[in-house]
Amino acid sequence: MKEYTLLLFLALCSAKSLTGPSYFTLKNMMLQDMEDDDDDDDDNSLFPTTEPILPLIPFDLFPTCPFGCQCYVRVVHCSDLGLTSIPRNIPPDTRMIDLQNNKIKEVKENDLQGLTSLYALALNNNKIYKIHPKAFQPTKRLRRLYLSHNQLTEIPTNLPRTLAELRIHANKVKKIPKDVFKGMKSLHVLDLPSSLLELHLDDNKITGIELEDFNRYKDLQRLGLGNNKIKEVENGSFANIPSIREIHLEKNKLKKVPPGLPELKYLQVVFLHSNHIAKLGVNDFCPMGRRKKKALYSGISLFNNPVKYWEVQPSTFRCILARNSVQLGNFLK
Known part of the structure; x- marks a missing residue:
């Protein structure tokens, strides 16, 4: 027990500061979004308040967080790391992934595999030019998708029908396929490229x-x-x-x-x-x-x-x- 307490104390002392503006801007945005979804079940909360005290500590004692990222309760923060691809080992119960301000060029078919609880994905300000047609297939609850400031020439196909917000301005999109938004019941924000x-x-x-x-x-x-x-x-x-x-x-x-x-x-x-x-x-x-x-x-x-x-x-x-x-x-x- 003493060894565990010492390990916990050392980890707290060495934890990184959480004052990064991009993280708190995105987190606050997601908190506001979740307030609009009060009708969802308790398990649908992005930042639940009923979790045990220990998992709320802003670091992971176990190797389930991608290297270089910061993992919190259901939040994976990997912005501004120079990443060239979406990292592996993302916890399967993750609700939000912050990957903005990296050098990611492609979203591959299995990059989001197993992330069935994902609520928000921030990929803005990367170098993405290609997204696999089946990339979002594993995401069953995705509501917020940020793809602004990339190099996409077309809107991704097979977007999740649960999507409520899509931001995709500052790309190279000239045309949007006819059925790309078909069947979406609550898409209320559509921030599209001005060059359409x-x-x-x-x-x-x-x-x-x-x-x-x-x-x-x-x-x-x-x-x-x-x-x-x-x-x-x-x-x-x-x-x-x-x-x-x-x-x-x-x-x-x-x-x-x-x-x-x-x-x-x-x-x-x-x-x-x-x-x-x-x-x-x-x-x-x-x-x-x-x-x-x-x-x-x-x-x-x-x-x-x-x-x-x-x-x-x-x-x-x-x-x-x-x-x-x-x-x-x-x-x-």
Whole structure:
């Protein structure tokens, strides 16, 4: 018993200071996140308060912590170590892994093997250019994923459907695959690269578009928001994407044509079918007066809306490429 007490005392005396800003910034963020998840079971707590006193000591008496890292209760802190790969020997009950500010180039298939309780993974500010399609398969509870400031050219495929927050700005991503976010029920933060040319958020549960939603994506040319629950588009929202060519808003709950379409000089295709639009204004699509669009509409779909097509003024579609560019039709019950 004396030998154990002496070992414990020596370890406490030699423990590293815990004042590193990156650790406490991330830890405080995770604590705040966990407060929002009060409905989870007790075992889902990132920093449980019911653990025995001994495991709360900020070091590991046993060799279960990756070399050079600091391991706490369910937290593995490995930032700023110059690591070139995700370390092995991460405890299987880990809830958070901090790997920011390293030189990791790749997330391999088995790097996260066995980490079924992982809640948050910070890989920002590395050199990651490749993530294996099955890399996140072992993670059954992952909610926070930070991949900002890397060298990714595409959004990782097969993201966990439990994901609630994804940060991936400051990469080289130009296009997002159509189904990459499909099935996610609570993805509420989407910090994407500002260089995006295409953004596909179809088949989700988005309920509205606000003014600031697209203010970072000036170069966006194609926007997919079909099959959501969008009821309203705030006026001015599309002014932040002046280069947009194609907008998909079909299969939503819109009651009117979204404002701002006439100001989009390059917009050619807009899908609005299967909504609740009952009336079309003469200036809903085309600029007023002598102003002209630089690109005429080649496709406007409005079928399966309660529009009385015989009441629509012909000048409503004065800026289309040809008569067959508009699909109006009848509203089908």
